[in-house]
Amino acid sequence: MEPETDLNALAARVRRTVIERARAAGVGHIGSALSIVDLIAALYGRALRISAPDDNERDRFILSKGHAALALYAVLYDRGLIERELLESYCLDDTPLGTHPEHEVPGIDFSTGSLGHGLSIGAGAALAARLQGSPRRVFVLVSDGECDEGSLWEAVMFAAQHGLSNLIAIVDANGQQAFGYTRDVLDLSPLAARFAAFGWDARELDGHDPEGTALVIEGLAGEPGPPHVLVARTVFGRGVSFMEGRIDWHYWPLDDEHYARALADLALLDAGSALR
Numbered sequence: 001m002e003p004e005t006d007l008n009a010l011a012a013r014v015r016r017t018v019i020e021r022a023r024a025a026g027v028g029h030i031g032s033a034l035s036i037v038d039l040i041a042a043l044y045g046r047a048l049r050i051s052a053p054d055d056n057e058r059d060r061f062i063l064s065k066g067h068a069a070l071a072l073y074a075v076l077y078d079r080g081l082i083e084r085e086l087l088e089s090y091c092l093d094d095t096p097l098g099t100h101p102e103h104e105v106p107g108i109d110f111s112t113g114s115l116g117h118g119l120s121i122g123a124g125a126a127l128a129a130r131l132q133g134s135p136r137r138v139f140v141l142v143s144d145g146e147c148d149e150g151s152l153w154e155a156v157m158f159a160a161q162h163g164l165s166n167l168i169a170i171v172d173a174n175g176q177q178a179f180g181y182t183r184d185v186l187d188l189s190p191l192a193a194r195f196a197a198f199g200w201d202a203r204e205l206d207g208h209d210p211e212g213t214a215l216v217i218e219g220l221a222g223e224p225g226p227p228h229v230l231v232a233r234t235v236f237g238r239g240v241s242f243m244e245g246r247i248d249w250h251y252w253p254l255d256d257e258h259y260a261r262a263l264a265d266l267a268l269l270d271a272g273s274a275l276r
Helices: 007-025 030-047 066-078 120-131 150-161 191-197 210-218 256-275
Strands: 060-063 138-142 168-171 199-205 230-232
Touching: 007 030, 007 066, 007 138, 007 210, 007 256, 030 066, 030 138, 030 168, 030 199, 030 210, 060 120, 120 138, 120 150, 120 168, 120 210, 168 191, 191 199, 199 210
Parallel strands: 060 138, 138 168, 168 230, 199 230
Antiparallel strands: none
């Protein structure tokens, strides 16, 4: 893939596609997808080294937060890795594009959805790359609610033990999960410090600044050393006023009224971004 010159414009297109396809399919998980759009734009627009989906030396990406798959499908379409016809089949009968990603879809390396397991897969993939003498890196996007899982922290310890500097975890820290706010369910703050205590290079960043995120990733050390984690501060439902920070929109689908309001909100967000 060629680098995207305007990551904010890429993110704007992906956000709109998320809303359009969610409405067409009549399914939820919209706020979770909007939360990661800017991170996805930074990865697929600039950071990931992928010449072709079947290139053995390509960087690997694992969406451990599998229920946000619509954002991934949207960017795969935008970057030319899947066709429009496939995108429009989202959640229809006999489609590979379900609410969680499947590896049979071009551009998706690993099936995910069972929370807490993606970082373990990523650690294995990063170790495999080292054993094969490959320069490929492995990126894993996890949710902050997912950090409740013990299996995630086993992977954290494993990656630090083996010095997997080619492993980059990104935490979508939007502060909420399916049935409550993370501070009330299981408060893991300060999250970056917890990763650092296990031997990771831990950094915090604005998860809605794709250019800044891409620059941070570009500056990560590639030589042997600790694995990296970027704790990205995000807003659930980013860009849609009635979704932002609302637990309800973890599962709710859009009706016609909310669909129109969502598109209007995104237009305002995009206009504000263009002025910056």
